[in-house]
Amino acid sequence: MLAIELLRPTTALLPSYVSALETGWSPDNVRKDVAAREQLHAIEVNAEAFVDGLDDPTASGGPIPLPDGSTVARLPSIVRWIWDGEVSGAIGFRWQSGTAELPPNVLGHIGFSVVPWKRGKGYARQALNLMLGEARRQSLSYVELTVDPENLASQRVIAACSGVLIERFKKTAAYGFAESLRYRIALDH
Template sequence: MHAIELLRPTTALLPSYISALEAGWSPDNVRKEVAAREQLHAIEVNAEAFVDGLDDPTASGGPIPLPDGSTVARLPSVVRWVWDGEVCGAIGFRWQAGTAELPPYVLGHIGFSVVPWKRGHGYARQALNLMLGEAKRQGLPYVELTVDPENIASQRVIAACNGVLMERFKKTAAYGLAVSLRYRIELDD
């Protein structure tokens, strides 16, 4: 297995990130190609602001677009790039201060995506395990992650990190009422 690091996004690492986006990868498993195009445009407009916006533990950025085009308030969040000598994915963590609860428009605490050409090397599992440390530092007793029922690879990653299937549910209308699975990972001290 190849070792990875989680790096805070920087403009120095941006060319590698852009290459992944241009090769067809998207860090957003819900909004996919739309999100990738939006990110490439945002980088073109102001690369430094784009990178700075990925690390927002105080939720100072603007609203977040949902798949139906509506927008919602931003939660405190951090994005880290999965790095093995180049950007090979991204993992994000969002939370509300003082509680493990999330608003109904936020499907889970953590989302991750590895570029297709680097999948199968344990990168997602390593990234998730590393990000669980960040969740512990925020004082959360657990994190929840959601995954589409057909995404067996992500289900295996979550299970390998001690995730337990909690429920099968329908996403809110903003997400097209699609069926999803909710997993919980308890964070022991």
């Protein structure tokens, strides 16, 4: 298995990221193609601002769009690109300071997506394990991740990182009441 790194997005790495987006991959498992098009447009308008906005541990950016078009306040968050010599995916982590709880509109602390042509190589598991270190630095007692019931690959990744299924639930109206699974990973400090 190849070892990956999680890299803070930079304009120097941007061509590899743009190439993945243009090939049809999206870092957003919920908003998919819409998010990919928005990102390509944002990069075209101001690449530096786009890259800077992916690392926002103080939640200084603007509101976050939801799939139904509504917006919500931004949480502190970071995005890291999964790197094996080129961008191979992305993983994001968001949190509320001082608590492991999340607002009802936030489906989970961590979300990840590996480009289709690199799936099955253990990249998602490695990336999730690395991002759990970031969560520990925020002194969270646990993180939660949500996954669609048919996404067996992500369920296996989460379980391999000590994730435990805690509930099957319906997402909020903003997400079309779709069925989802919520996993929790306890963090020892």
